[in-house]
Structure formats: C-alpha cells, structure tokens
Amino acid sequence: MKLHLSRRYRFSASHRLHSAQLGEEENRRVYGKCNNPYGHGHNYVVEVAVSGPVDPSTGMIANLADLDAFVDSEVIEPFDHKYLNEEVTEFQKNVPTTENICIEIFNRVRRFPRARLEHVRVEETGLNSFEYAGEPEGVTHE
C-alpha cells in the first residue's frame, strides 16, 4: 500500500505573460489579455503531495507543522502579494505561466527534507490547473 499526503496552500500574485523571445505583435497575439503591460493577478492554489513511510510513533508521513513551515518560507512568503515577473528571480528570465510556476514550486518544495515530493498541482483559477511530478532520473528542468 502506498500513501500520499496532500496539502493545499494559497497565494495571490500578479504577473504578465510576455516573452523576450517574441516581438510585441506576436506577444499580443500569443498571450492576448495576459500580455497587458500593467499585469493582472490571480488567487493561486498550490497542492503539494508527499510520500514516505508512516512513522509509527506519530502516525504521520511528515509533521504538517514542518511541511507548512517549509512551504510557507520557500513558496508562500516569496510569492504572496508579489509581482512575479519582477520579484521572483526565476521569472525575470522565464515567463510566469502557471506551467513555469508549477515547475518552480516543485523545484523549491523538492528540497523538503522530511518526505519525498510526489507532485505539485497549481490552480491558477478554479477552472484551470497544472500538475508537475518532476522529470525522469537524470533530467532536470531548472
């Protein structure tokens, strides 16, 4: 039997979808309203799934207080109420689509020392979500 423990977190942030590799006209065509130069925002939901042996003395895969504190300091604090394009280093070079946000959150939460990260799912709105479970061994997606 395998167990995954999942926890949901929230942050609100603004972004603008604009690629330095595309011209102005093409950026408008590809990203539409999301290319608005002033940016716009979302209430993001982040779902983190971890696995590992259940410690018989606590009944837990990981203590939620530890997981919450880690995700809070690595993801929620740096992302919440921020303009992602400017205020999160990784998005100064990568377009902050929810695909890239999902990968970035995965790479950050992967460093959680007390359980194995299975996947990260990010809801940009209640109507769309993205999930990333890492790459096969040896492939990185930094």
Next chain:
Amino acid sequence: MVYLTRKIEFSASHLYHNPAFSAEENRRVFGKCNNPHGHGHNYVLEVTVGGEPDPATGMVLDLKELKEILQREVTDRMDHRFLNYEVPELAGQIPTCENIAAVIWRLLEPKITRGHLNRVRLYETPDLFVDCYGEGSGAHGRAGEGR
C-alpha cells in the same frame, strides 16, 4: 479500464497522543491535536474502483453494492464516533489521516469483488487529504493513470 468514484462523508472526533512520549513531547509534536478532550472533523471519503464494464449491465460494479459496502465498513464503524476509543481497527495507532485512510483501504479491498480498489482518498479538511493506492498501481498513482 473504467474508474468509478463514490463519495461519502462521516463526522468523527479524535486526538493525537502517544503514551510513549512525555506530556511535553506530546504537546510539542502534536500541537492542538493533543487536546485530551479531542476534536472533530467532517471527513470526506472518495473511493475509486477500476474495472471493465460488464457487457450485460454496463457497470463496473453495481453502485448500490458499493454504497452498501461503504455504509457497512466505513459509516457504521466511524460516523459520529471517537476514533481513538470506538474503532478497534485503529487501536494502538494515532488516528491521523494517513492511518485512517490505510485502515479504510484494508477494510474495503477484500470487499470489492468486482473490479479492483484503485484509490482511497480521505479528506480531513478541504486542504488536507491522503491518497492510498495498492502496491501495483503506477508510480505517480493518480486514479485512472498508470504514470
């Protein structure tokens, strides 16, 4: 392969306490969940069964049968109970979401005789849940996908 999911709810109380820990350690490890009077949740359980539809009925298994199994094995045992004291399957264990989901998996698996139990998902709150899979399911383990 088709996957069928049925959802039920039950409400129960519990507390986290390990008699091998000191009072101070229990408070440190379990925080508010160590309150000796217990506290409760509205648990939501999603049970997913995978299988091929029977050509004669078009069903993986009869939903009525699944509802009866869930009533007997889960609701009758756990609904409006204090999990630490009233559910023998949890005796000697801390009734965390992990352990409750594992108990439910063990109760249900032998009872699902048409199709196979694919996933048990137990929500303790909308923001905290545990997924339980059999050993044979895919590495990523999401219902319906063997990736």
